[in-house]
Amino acid sequence: MKLTNINKSFGNKNVLKNTTLEFPAGKTTVMVGPSGSGKSTILRSLNLLVMPESGQYEFDDHHLDFSQKVSNKDKLAIRQETGMVFQDYNLFPNKTVLGNIIEGPTQVLKQPKKEAIANAHNLLAKVDLADYGEAYPNELSGGQAQRVAIARALAMSPKYILLDEPTSALDPELELSVLKVLLQLAEEKQSMVIVTHNMVFAKHVADKIIFVENGEILYDGTPDEFFAPDNPNKRIKNFIASMTMENLK
Amino acid sequence: MWEIIKTSLPQLLAAGFKYTIPLTIISFFFGLIIALVTALIRLSRQRGAFMILKWIASFYVWLFRSTPLLVQLFIVFFGLPYLRIKGVLPHGIKLEPFTAGIITFSLNTGAYASETIRAAISSVPTGQWEAGAAIGMTRLQILWRIILPQALRVALPPLSNSFISLVKDTSLAASITIMEMIAAENYQPLLMYTLVAMVYAVFTTVLSYFQGYLERVVDRQVNANNR
Numbered sequence: 289m290k291l292t293n294i295n296k297s298f299g300n301k302n303v304l305k306n307t308t309l310e311f312p313a314g315k316t317t318v319m320v321g322p323s324g325s326g327k328s329t330i331l332r333s334l335n336l337l338v339m340p341e342s343g344q345y346e347f348d349d350h351h352l353d354f355s356q357k358v359s360n361k362d363k364l365a366i367r368q369e370t371g372m373v374f375q376d377y378n379l380f381p382n383k384t385v386l387g388n389i390i391e392g393p394t395q396v397l398k399q400p401k402k403e404a405i406a407n408a409h410n411l412l413a414k415v416d417l418a419d420y421g422e423a424y425p426n427e428l429s430g431g432q433a434q435r436v437a438i439a440r441a442l443a444m445s446p447k448y449i450l451l452d453e454p455t456s457a458l459d460p461e462l463e464l465s466v467l468k469v470l471l472q473l474a475e476e477k478q479s480m481v482i483v484t485h486n487m488v489f490a491k492h493v494a495d496k497i498i499f500v501e502n503g504e505i506l507y508d509g510t511p512d513e514f515f516a517p518d519n520p521n522k523r524i525k526n527f528i529a530s531m532t533m534e535n536l537k
Numbered sequence: 538m539w540e541i542i543k544t545s546l547p548q549l550l551a552a553g554f555k556y557t558i559p560l561t562i563i564s565f566f567f568g569l570i571i572a573l574v575t576a577l578i579r580l581s582r583q584r585g586a587f588m589i590l591k592w593i594a595s596f597y598v599w600l601f602r603s604t605p606l607l608v609q610l611f612i613v614f615f616g617l618p619y620l621r622i623k624g625v626l627p628h629g630i631k632l633e634p635f636t637a638g639i640i641t642f643s644l645n646t647g648a649y650a651s652e653t654i655r656a657a658i659s660s661v662p663t664g665q666w667e668a669g670a671a672i673g674m675t676r677l678q679i680l681w682r683i684i685l686p687q688a689l690r691v692a693l694p695p696l697s698n699s700f701i702s703l704v705k706d707t708s709l710a711a712s713i714t715i716m717e718m719i720a721a722e723n724y725q726p727l728l729m730y731t732l733v734a735m736v737y738a739v740f741t742t743v744l745s746y747f748q749g750y751l752e753r754v755v756d757r758q759v760n761a762n763n764r
């Protein structure tokens with residue numbers, strides 16, 4: 289998965305400026321940076337919820353040039369092959385947990401319902417919610433809802449899963465339940481791109497770290513170098529210090 | 538007095554079942570279809586030639602909401618026969634009273650209900666559209682399976698209001714010679730109209746109970762209290 293020289297502006301604010309990034313398959317790429325830096329815009333460009341104005345996008349057999357109109361067929365195909373987990377879950381409130389998970393497989397992939405349900409039960413077990421198939425989203429805690437959202441994304445067997453601040457709306461205890469699931473996925477070599485503010489988790493799970501500020505990539509490399517106490521980049525050192533609250537001392 | 542009631546009430550009920558109820562149900566059915574289509578056109582983000590459709594939809598809603606229903610009925614029933622266009626419509630458009638009633642009531646209800654439906658669809662958070670899109674659903678699939686069921690919960694109470702209003706508005710059909718309840722023969726105005734009022738009240742009360750039932754069913758299925 290690769291973005292080359294993409295540009296995106298909202299109104300007259302240039303959110304992304306000639307951004308070029310690669311997201312290796314089978315790895316976990318973590319994007320960090322201050323709020324409003326453009327991380328989410330990059331993430332949403334990957335499944336075309338945001339359309340950059342120019343630049344190229346390569347993803348498997350798809351080669352898109354954003355300066356041309358992207359066809360609906362490409363859009364739907366790319367979205368099928370990427371799962372997305374949102375900060376505020378966005379579960380369908382009119383459907384049960386099971387209904388949420390089988391919606392994509394039955395409606396988009398045209399899987400037989402029986403097969404989709406069997407698969408959904410496996411996924412629910414995987415996210416530790418085996419008994420919640422018949423529950424409605426408003427009966428779940430935030431952590432449970434987010435794990436259902438992860439199961440819903442996994443149900444499409446996507447090549448990549450994109451996670452947009454998946455635990456920002458959760459208190460630390462619930463956050464842990466979600467992070468554990470993500471760690472397990474990382475161990476299974478599921479390709480993931482995660483936007484997060486949780487530095488401890490980022491350090492733990494990332495194969496690759498991208499630091500974004502004001503639409504520019506200030507770091508793109510290994511977590512070891514990024515978190516190294518002798519990182520020569522003062523801005524990054526300060527950012528990590530404030531996110532891990534070292535500044536309090 | 539009881540004599541009059543005994544002879545009139547069956548007539549009134551017959552008129553109600555023959556005209557008022559069918560007129561209401563058929564008009565509301567078509568009105569809802571018109572409303573949904575109008576709302577979707579007005580909400581669409583399509584540009585270009587589609588803008589003409591959006592303009593027509595907005596004009597239609599404006600026209601029917603800003604003129605009296607009685608005048609609309611008169612134009613459709615009494616006015617259209619005079620819409621003579623040489624070669625195309627040499628004799629104007631002559632409609633049966635019942636047809637004219639259905640057309641007018643459908644268009645009128647459609648204009649009001651389209652605003653209800655438009656607001657209800659807009660009230661569903663954008664995150665729901667995005668979540669549907671993220672699993673590769675088409676816009677139509679998202680609309681039909683995710684957005685409309687949630688919008689229905691929001692739209693149901695105001696739509697029920699429109700429906701009950703329509704029941705009573707159909708009394709205007711008497712003015713275009715439809716022999717519905719209010720057109721019943723009438724030598725005792727106070728007694729007769731009171732009786733008519735009571736029959737309308739019974740109809741709408743029954744419908745209100747049905748509305749409550751429907752809301753409970755939708756609530757159970759849609760469960761849209763929060764995410």
